[in-house]
Ligand SMILES: NC(=O)C1=CN([C@@H]2O[C@H](COP(=O)(O)OP(=O)(O)OC[C@H]3O[C@@H](n4cnc5c(N)ncnc54)[C@H](O)[C@@H]3O)[C@@H](O)[C@H]2O)C=CC1
């Protein structure tokens with residue numbers, strides 16, 4: 184469909200994902216589509232990877248209480264957010280799909296959707312991670328776009344889910360090359376307290392979210408060691424430069440300004456280094472001396488860490504190209520998580 188028809192097209196929205204961020208976004212979108220029913224179908228289906236919750240199906244409990252009792256407890260999702268365990272049913276009839284699952288699950292999930300998405304469907308990826316395979320690296324908007332043969336935008340920013348779910352003020356960035364489609368996504372997500380900026384730099388927006396997770400792990404190590412604020416600020420600065428350098432080296436055409444001007448860049452880096460899950464678990468890695476895997480299990484109640492796995496994927500990609508030494512902070516995080524390098528040796532590495 185030509186993009187100038189998008190403004191008048193009514194969108195039926197479905198979410199592929201229902202974790203901590205997925206549920207917070209479902210609530211926000213659910214409220215907006217009720218108020219903007221001229222532009223959007225007033226119900227949103229949310230695909231849930233089904234599991235048991237206290238002896239019942241999680242989807243049943245969500246639909247009965249209108250609350251994701253496991254991944255976003257205590258928050259009313261609204262009665263127009265409907266949890267659906269069958270992926271094909273969840274997306275049936277939708278012409279706008281929001282992809283919001285931990286990045287390690289996207290390949291399998293897309294496989295189930297291949298060939299089932301009508302032409303002209305719009306997609307947006309809220310996933311923070313990169314896809315590394317066969318020595319190549321891709322952002323998830325591209326992966327989704329290629330696998331499902333649809334256009335796919337990106338949304339990323341300083342958006343700790345629990346804060347967005349409480350309607351605390353946040354900003355975000357939508358990366359989308361088609362201005363009419365971008366406006367429609369903005370209308371879907373924006374509220375007075377959730378401010379949306381639009382950028383054409385889909386790659387920069389996506390990489391900001393993916394790469395900051397690795398820096399947040401490093402910041403968590405610093406806090407675990409109680410090295411103070413100067414040290415953490417240094418990690419953020421060094422990390423931001425590595426993020427920018429990586430983007431420009433491997434994704435030519437990325438706008439360097441995205442990293443310093445957009446919520447998807449520096450603001451996300453800061454909030455994640457102050458209070459994200461990657462930061463929290465990395466601090467515990469130092470204080471408790473357990474593996475990231477065990478700590479994720481113990482501390483996150485089913486939520487998933489993205490930074491440690493991203494560090495591994497970046498390392499594999501960089502090593503393959505002989506470039507790991509050019510990214511000492513990313514490489515250090517990998518070595519701490521997977522090779523037993525001690526966090527307190529950080530200054531000898533970066
Ligand atoms: N939580 C947050 O504050 C934010 C998260 N993000 C990003 O959004 C993406 C999704 O994160 P969350 O919604 O927080 O997820 P989460 O961290 O809460 O992960 C749990 C979700 O993963 C699902 N899951 C578990 N095994 C699965 C499988 N085999 N296949 C498919 N799904 C499975 C669970 O059912 C649950 O819905 C991530 O890339 C994250 O970095 C972005 C902004 C904020």
Ligand SMILES: O=C(CO)COP(=O)(O)O
Nearest residue numbers: 340341342343459460461
């Ligand atoms: O992306 C986030 C905030 O914008 C959340 O980061 P964590 O996954 O580290 O909690």
